[in-house]
Amino acid sequence: MAPNGKFPLPPVLFRPLNEAGFLVLFGEKLTQENVLLACCLQAQLRKAPFPGLIETEVVGTGLMITYDPLPLSAMSHKAEDTCESKGYREAKSYVEALLPEVVTASGTDGEEPLRLPLSFAPDSPLEPKLILQGCYVSYAAGFDNALCLFEENRPIPPCREKEGKRKPVPAGSVGLWDGAVLIALRDTEAAWAVIGQVPADRVAGGRSVPVGKKIIFELPEDDFAGRGGSRP
Amino acid sequence: MKIRVEKGSLLAAIQDNGRYGTRAAGTSPGGALDMVSLHLANLLVQNRPEEGTLEIGGSGLSLSVPAGLTLALTGAHRQVLLDGKALPFYRPVYIRRKGTLLFGKALRGRVTYLAVAGGYSLPLSCPGRTFAEGDEYAIGRIIPSQAAFVGRMERCAEPDDSFVTVPWSIDGDFVFPDGPVRVVESHAESAVPESSRATFFRSSYLLSSRSDRRLYPLEGIKLEPGKGSLLAPVPLRFGSIQVRENGDPVIFMPDGDTVGCGSLIGQVILADLPRVAQCRPGEMLTFQPIYQTQAEECLARQQAYVKQLKAKIEEALQRRV
Structure with a gap:
């Protein structure tokens, strides 16, 4: 992050999905900066929606924009193009005009983190300190069964191919998979290494944990000490 | 005025345009499978195009419908009987006597839409709920132009008619084109x-x-x-x-x-x-x-055709039956 509290804007990629949707990507890698930039663009579009805008959603490293192309196409003065539709080019122009306003100073900085009491599974394979010391940020909301988190101010580890047997995972379970920390939003089946449990009602449906929200896991002191951990 | 479900179906549910803005919580917008047929059904009974209608994906559903109801069927062609008499598709139908609607197998297409004038009066959380036996669905507010249409239909009915319909219909078959x-x-x-x-x-x-x-x-x-x-x-x-x-x-x-x-x-x-x-x-x-450009042109043509149909329906509904 720059000293003024703003992230510099990386090169932005526009990727059409069809005639009524496109992705605005802030990079190829999942980083805190990229996710927060997408959140910020989403906030800008909510404040100043373009005609026909239907929905925006933060996905991966960018923002998916869904719109009705016909109002935009009807008002367009752009020349015909063989590949890209008028509606798409108009929507893209609107978003490009908003990009200078996209800074993450209005992101989650300064907001109170969500503190989730974590009880470790008896056979937890992880060192408790690993979880306790980190402040995590939620990203890639939209999975219907899990909330994905990464550790704040640390690069996301690259995805690895991993074999694992799927097993039942109850709602509220905290697990590790492919470099990400996940919280089960409902009873599901997954190949995670389950390390503990948070109250399921605090994260039910993902509604109480928006993208970009800081999360701190809290462990009861006796449990923590019993595992030989020490407070940072 | 209420519709009562005599025999339910897991493949029958009220659907509308869908609910956008909840993807971040992992919830897809949902909505009707065939949005064009949903809009046409609503236009035929003078509802708002996006009004919730009943989407029927299988056979066996049986509904008790009250006298005085105006309805329209669009989408997949299937036999729909009112006390044994087949109801026509793609035109408004006025029910004169209380009876039982029975939905048969689809002959062409997959989902049929049943719109009722005034719409189904449901709590906000209800769309998407399947029609279970014993459920009752109230009919919403009838607007003056719908009431005027009912008056004209009633005047031209024979005393024994269980339902009466108009002598015209719209062509909704453009939803089923051939080709890739x-x-x-x-x-x-x-x-x-x-x-x-x-x-x-x-x-x-x-x-x-x-x-x-x-x-x-x-x-x-x-x-x-x-x-x-x-x-x-x-x-x-x-x-x-x-x-x-x-x-x-x-x-x-x-x-x-x-x-x-x-x-x-x-x-x-x-x-x-x-x-x-x-x-x-x-x-x-x-x-x-x-290409994306061609896709947008296809959408514009389809929307223009639906707009044309809407104008024709409105004009026809104003005419004397």
Whole structure:
């Protein structure tokens, strides 16, 4: 992050999905900066929606924009193009005009983190300190069964191919998979290494944990000490 | 005025345009499978186009309908009997005597829409709920032009008629065109390899019997999924075509996932979504890639045609029957 509290804007990629949707990507890698930039663009579009805008959603490293192309196409003065539709080019122009306003100073900085009491599974394979010391940020909301988190101010580890047997995972379970920390939003089946449990009602449906929200896991002191951990 | 469910069906539910803005919570927008037929059904009974209507995907549903109800049937052609007498599709029908509607098997297409003048009066959380036996659904507020139409219909009915309808109908069959389903290709890193894509567009695929409101699995030549599953998640929407790890392509439907880590081929164009939705298990589908510009033109043509139909319906409803 720059000293003024703003992230510099990386090169932005526009990727059409069809005639009524496109992705605005802030990079190829999942980083805190990229996710927060997408959140910020989403906030800008909510404040100043373009005609026909239907929905925006933060996905991966960018923002998916869904719109009705016909109002935009009807008002367009752009020349015909063989590949890209008028509606798409108009929507893209609107978003490009908003990009200078996209800074993450209005992101989650300064907001109170969500503190989730974590009880470790008896056979937890992880060192408790690993979880306790980190402040995590939620990203890639939209999975219907899990909330994905990464550790704040640390690069996301690259995805690895991993074999694992799927097993039942109850709602509220905290697990590790492919470099990400996940919280089960409902009873599901997954190949995670389950390390503990948070109250399921605090994260039910993902509604109480928006993208970009800081999360701190809290462990009861006796449990923590019993595992030989020490407070940072 | 209330409609009572005499025999329920898991494949019958009230649907509308869908609920946008909840994808971040993992909830897809939902909504009708065939949005064009839903809009036409509503226009025929002078409702708002996006009013919730009953989507019927299977046979056996039986409804008790009250006298004084105006309804319209669109979408998949199936036998719909009112006390043993077949009701016509694509025209407003005025029910004169209380009776029982029975829905038979679809003869063409997959989902039928039943709109009632005034709409179904439901709590906000209700759309998407299946019709269970014993349920009662109240009819919403009737607007003056609907009441005037009812008056004209009543005057031209014979004393023994259980229902009366107009001498005209609209052509809604444009939802069922022949030819390939048109697709805007995905060129993201998560897209399938070029060779697999070429195979997909050259081949015919059979719509699986496992198809539902969430997913239409396709059966045919297996495709190479590519490296999509190792990359960042990609958004999935109604019409997204993805190659599963086993090499089978699938089309995501309104109740499908919101994001996934699979390899994308592309997206069915908006104008062809109703015809894909109306495909029945066992039907063969072929696909054709087109540019985004062409897709927008197709949508504009379809919308212009629906607008024309709307104007014709409004004009016809004002005329004396």
